[in-house]
Amino acid sequence: xxxxxxxxxxxxxxxxxxxxxxxxxxxxxxxxxxxxxxxxxxxxxxxxxxxxxxxxxxxxxxxxxxxxxxxxxxxxxxxxxxxxxxxxxxxxxxxxxxxxxxxxxxxxxx
Numbered sequence: 001x002x003x004x005x006x007x008x009x010x011x012x013x014x015x016x017x018x019x020x021x022x023x024x025x026x027x028x029x030x031x032x033x034x035x036x037x038x039x040x041x042x043x044x045x046x047x048x049x050x051x052x053x054x055x056x057x058x059x060x061x062x063x064x065x066x067x068x069x070x071x072x073x074x075x076x077x078x079x080x081x082x083x084x085x086x087x088x089x090x091x092x093x094x095x096x097x098x099x100x101x102x103x104x105x106x107x108x109x110x
Contacts, residue, residue, distance in 0.1 A: 015040070058101050065094040 017025070029039040032049050042049050072079075072087045 009037075058098060061094055061098050061101075065091060065098070068094065 025036050025039065029036040032039060034042070034049070039049065041047075068087060068090050072084075072091075075083065075087075
């Protein structure tokens with residue numbers, strides 16, 4: 001972090017919560033790969049919180065889509081109409097899943 005960023009975060013605000021709430025906040029921050037302070041700051045200021053799980057899921061969907069396309073290309077010589085339809089349906093569903101993630105706004109919830 002830049003010096004100007006650390007200088008701006010010199011103010012401490014105390015927060016009271018239950019033990020359960022504290023644990024939930026810590027778990028959510030850990031899932032997002034950020035500090036609890038950063039999680040609370042981003043939540044309060046309506047900023048993006050992208051979890052690492054969502055990023056891993058996005059990468060896995062992209063990988064599976066690429067593999068599906070590779071298999072489709074490899075099978076061109078033995079392709080039937082039914083097989084082509086099945087490959088197409090799988091690629092469409094992978095694309096829908098990727099779009100549904102919409103990593104621009106990923107709320108961290110239970």
